[in-house]
Amino acid sequence: MNKDQVKGVGEQVKGKINEAVGKATDNPGKELKGDLQQGAGKVQQSYGDAKEDAKDARDEAKRNNP
Template identity: 50%
Template sequence: MNKDQFRGKVDQLKGQIKEAAGKLFGNQRLENAGKAQHAAGDIQEKVGDVKEDLKKGP
């Protein structure tokens, strides 16, 4: 696991927590911020996956 994969997982988790807190408290802004952070974490994890695949080579 490289740093991009790790940071992506962390951002996904933070986003899920924010999203759940936003739903719990009825705060749409917090919920949307959580969704955005979760999506950004997913993208960062995918970047890390590509880097790992490139390291392994054909």
């Protein structure tokens, strides 16, 4: 797991909290902020996943072609 994956998950959690607070307080702005944070977190996590996949592929290639 790399830092982008961790930050992405953290941002998604913050987004869920903001969304829930927005719903509970009938604050559409806070709810929207939560939705946007979740989206940004998913993008960052996906970026981290892609970096991990590339690293794994590179390591596999090194093992197979010493």
